[in-house]
Amino acid sequence: MENVTLKENDGVKEGVDQETVDAVREVGGKYKYGWSTDIEMEYAPKGLTPDIVRLISEKNEEPEWMTEWRLAAYDRWLTKKEPDWAMVDYPEIDFQDQYYYARPKSMIEKPKSLDDVDPKLLETYKKLGIPLKEQMVLAGVEGAEDIPAEGRKVAVDAVFDSVSVGTTFQDELKKAGVIFCSISEAIREHPELVRKYLGTVVPVSDNFYATLNSAVFSDGSFVYVPPGVRCPMELSTYFRINAENTGQFERTLIIADKGSYVSYLEGCTAPQRDESQLHAAVVEIIVEEDAEVKYSTVQNWYPGDEDGKGGIYNFVTKRADCRGDRAKVMWTQVETGSAVTWKYPSCILRGDDSQGEFYSIAIANNMQQADTGTKMIHLGKRTKSRIVSKGISAGKAQNTYRGLVSMHPKAKESRNYTQCDSLLIGSDCGAHTVPYIEVKNNSSRVEHEATTSKVDDDQMFYCRSRGMDEEEAVALVVNGFCKDVLQALPMEFAMEAQALVAISLEGSVG
Amino acid sequence: MLSIKNLHVELEDEDKKILKGVDLEVEAGKVHAIMGPNGSGKSTLSYVLSGKDGYEVTDGSATLEGNDLLDLEPEERAAAGLFLAFQYPVEIPGVGNMTFLRTAVNAQRKARGEEEMSAADFLKEIRAKAKDLKIDADMLKRPVNMGFSGGEKKRNEILQMAMLEPKMCILDETDSGLDVDAMKLVAEGVNALRNEGRGFLVITHYQRLLDHIKPDVVHIMSDGRIIKTGGPELALEVEHNGYADILAEVA
Numbered sequence: 188m189e190n191v192t193l194k195e196n197d198g199v200k201e202g203v204d205q206e207t208v209d210a211v212r213e214v215g216g217k218y219k220y221g222w223s224t225d226i227e228m229e230y231a232p233k234g235l236t237p238d239i240v241r242l243i244s245e246k247n248e249e250p251e252w253m254t255e256w257r258l259a260a261y262d263r264w265l266t267k268k269e270p271d272w273a274m275v276d277y278p279e280i281d282f283q284d285q286y287y288y289a290r291p292k293s294m295i296e297k298p299k300s301l302d303d304v305d306p307k308l309l310e311t312y313k314k315l316g317i318p319l320k321e322q323m324v325l326a327g328v329e330g331a332e333d334i335p336a337e338g339r340k341v342a343v344d345a346v347f348d349s350v351s352v353g354t355t356f357q358d359e360l361k362k363a364g365v366i367f368c369s370i371s372e373a374i375r376e377h378p379e380l381v382r383k384y385l386g387t388v389v390p391v392s393d394n395f396y397a398t399l400n401s402a403v404f405s406d407g408s409f410v411y412v413p414p415g416v417r418c419p420m421e422l423s424t425y426f427r428i429n430a431e432n433t434g435q436f437e438r439t440l441i442i443a444d445k446g447s448y449v450s451y452l453e454g455c456t457a458p459q460r461d462e463s464q465l466h467a468a469v470v471e472i473i474v475e476e477d478a479e480v481k482y483s484t485v486q487n488w489y490p491g492d493e494d495g496k497g498g499i500y501n502f503v504t505k506r507a508d509c510r511g512d513r514a515k516v517m518w519t520q521v522e523t524g525s526a527v528t529w530k531y532p533s534c535i536l537r538g539d540d541s542q543g544e545f546y547s548i549a550i551a552n553n554m555q556q557a558d559t560g561t562k563m564i565h566l567g568k569r570t571k572s573r574i575v576s577k578g579i580s581a582g583k584a585q586n587t588y589r590g591l592v593s594m595h596p597k598a599k600e601s602r603n604y605t606q607c608d609s610l611l612i613g614s615d616c617g618a619h620t621v622p623y624i625e626v627k628n629n630s631s632r633v634e635h636e637a638t639t640s641k642v643d644d645d646q647m648f649y650c651r652s653r654g655m656d657e658e659e660a661v662a663l664v665v666n667g668f669c670k671d672v673l674q675a676l677p678m679e680f681a682m683e684a685q686a687l688v689a690i691s692l693e694g695s696v697g
Numbered sequence: 698m699l700s701i702k703n704l705h706v707e708l709e710d711e712d713k714k715i716l717k718g719v720d721l722e723v724e725a726g727k728v729h730a731i732m733g734p735n736g737s738g739k740s741t742l743s744y745v746l747s748g749k750d751g752y753e754v755t756d757g758s759a760t761l762e763g764n765d766l767l768d769l770e771p772e773e774r775a776a777a778g779l780f781l782a783f784q785y786p787v788e789i790p791g792v793g794n795m796t797f798l799r800t801a802v803n804a805q806r807k808a809r810g811e812e813e814m815s816a817a818d819f820l821k822e823i824r825a826k827a828k829d830l831k832i833d834a835d836m837l838k839r840p841v842n843m844g845f846s847g848g849e850k851k852r853n854e855i856l857q858m859a860m861l862e863p864k865m866c867i868l869d870e871t872d873s874g875l876d877v878d879a880m881k882l883v884a885e886g887v888n889a890l891r892n893e894g895r896g897f898l899v900i901t902h903y904q905r906l907l908d909h910i911k912p913d914v915v916h917i918m919s920d921g922r923i924i925k926t927g928g929p930e931l932a933l934e935v936e937h938n939g940y941a942d943i944l945a946e947v948a
Contacts, residue, residue: 644750654772654808656804
């Protein structure tokens with residue numbers, strides 16, 4: 188693989204490898220990831236009962252304590268109601284009409300070489316733009332880890348429907364002391380860590396979807412970075428829903444021990460289907476003293492068609508807990524997919540001088556509905572938070588920013604800055620901003636700025652008179668509008684995100 | 698090169714006629730100037746030629762090298778070789794000047810079935826051209842026209858023109874808001890682009906720009922028509938006597 192250096196005017200930072208560039212170049216068509224892979228799957232029966240919960244636990248070879256934890260969550264779930272306060276509207280979900288467990292049959296035995304791997308699975312990775320070596324490791328090919336790596340290193344964990352299918356660069360990470368594996372493996376291999384941290388940031392009873400996730404999560408990623416270690420590469424997880432009528436419930440747990448650093452990327456895609464599919468994930472991040480975590484998401488689940496048929500219902504609970512002093516967490520999200528998005532990556536700023544940042548681009552086109560934002564809970568002294576939200580609405584979409592900034596009595600001299608910009612394309616869409624601000628001490632400062640603008644006819648004409656067609660012009664203007672957030676993304680994602688912005692707005696003008 | 702015949706244009710939203718039969722022929726290699734009092738339809742002519750919304754052509758035609766301009770989208774007109782230097786260049790927040798230009802250059806190349814310009818070639822070329830117009834590296838990086846002074850905006854328009862290498866350039870009151878030094882710089886930029894294959898239509902109120910960009914032909918426009926055509930001396934006549942005499946003469 189050849190390393191290319193692209194100049195600044197490409198909109199790409201230096202050092203992006205050719206494969207990433209090509210993968211992004213290939214991006215085209217209405218929804219690039221709309222294919223499904225015809226792989227033999229093993230399903231658990233439809234519906235949710237204690238037996239299904241036990242079955243999931245058993246399939247993952249979990250210890251008794253985990254099974255009990257899940258069953259307790261299941262009991263709690265039965266007592267909870269779906270939240271209805273978000274500005275989203277969708278038909279009632281029949282939770283008994285879902286599959287809660289599915290996995291590719293070929294994962295049951297480990298293949299010896301790429302030839303033994305179900306070619307369809309490999310095809311899937313290829314389409315996702317995962318480099319060959321990583322494809323081999325993900326496919327579980329024995330010895331693939333020992334093949335020298337090419338180009339820039341990104342460790343990848345892929346979750347295909349409910350099961351983590353493999354994690355790359357295990358050995359190298361192990362040398363640094365970093366644990367990066369599927370959560371099911373972590374439950375088996377590192378029970379002491381999982382028991383200590385699981386459910387401590389997002390409690391089992393947190394909300395309807397988080398409780399459901401706690402009962403039925405089938406897999407996800409686990410990261411532990413030991414004290415003082417700077418994770419030697421970016422960690423990345425690809426989530427893919429493939430099977431029909433299958434809910435995907437991943438659980439991600441990231442622990443950055445004292446003075447450590449890790450950057451984590453998450454990418455999501457799903458095939459194009461007429462039926463809506465459910466996705467309810469939970470991400471918990473624990474940031475100890477002087478540690479720093481960057482968590483970036485490019486969410487591109489299938490958004491449904493122009494008439495709102497199909498698409499993913501994305502109900503996600505993501506939260507980071509800055510437990511120690513001077514802990515730092517940064518959420519960056521690019522939300523372009525899903526029919527319905529309900530998501531508020533939050534920061535609990537418990538340690539003194541801890542910092543939380545939230546950068547978000549949410550694009551809603553056609554019939555998409557997005558209700559997204561963040562919560563910054565300031566508990567410690569001199570804690571700082573920054574929120575930059577860019578909402579783009581087109582078609583008949585509704586896009587809501589909902590955010591809470593809370594300064595507790597002990598959070599003396601804390602500060603928040605919120606910038607919340609909405610861009611409208613066309614006249615049938617809506618943008619809403621719902622900021623909640625609570626300040627319970629008199630030495631903290633909260634700033635909130637909000638703007639709403641439209642893509643201007645003059646800007647469009649100016650771009651077009653220079654030779655760009657309408658879609659190029661909109662993409663350019665919108666990418667400019669999102670620049671502050673795009674810059675916060677790691678380079679691989681920045682480029683993918685730019686291309687995605689353009690694709691998700693196709694058909695929004697003219 | 699540019700051929701306009703009996704062009705009649707109304708505003709789309711209100712029943713108002715702006716152009717009432719414009720005839721104009723700009724040959725390759727020539728610089729034509731259009732002068733005229735406020736509200737005579739000069740800027741409308743430039744907008745209609747480049748395809749801005751809000752105008753309705755009720756009669757007549759406009760072609761560029763035989764291509765019917767009026768039938769093309771604005772971006773197709775650009776790819777066909779038409780360029781308009783705006784009187785009021787538009788600001789685009791967050792979009793780097795260089796990114797904007799590179800997107801434009803490659804969009805035109807793609808539309809013409811040519812290969813895209815490589816990052817290295819583009820960079821080399823834009824640096825050289827920016828230097829001639831005294832545009833510094835910082836201005837190339839800043840978002841398009843954001844926080845640019847009047848002079849910077851107009852120089853930036855000429856830089857775009859130089860990079861896009863159009864066949865037919867329309868300059869809409871490029872001298873407005875410029876001091877003498879800035880105007881000289883812009884005029885030098887335009888003069889550097891004059892060649893046998895390229896036509897220019899320079900729209901201006903004042904003769905002073907034409908001291909620096911010497912026209913071959915000068916037209917006087919009034920109330921939606923070209924009422925008089927002559928050589929460079931016509932511009933001087935306007936400078937000395939104003940439009941009143943000419944208007945009276947043709948009335």
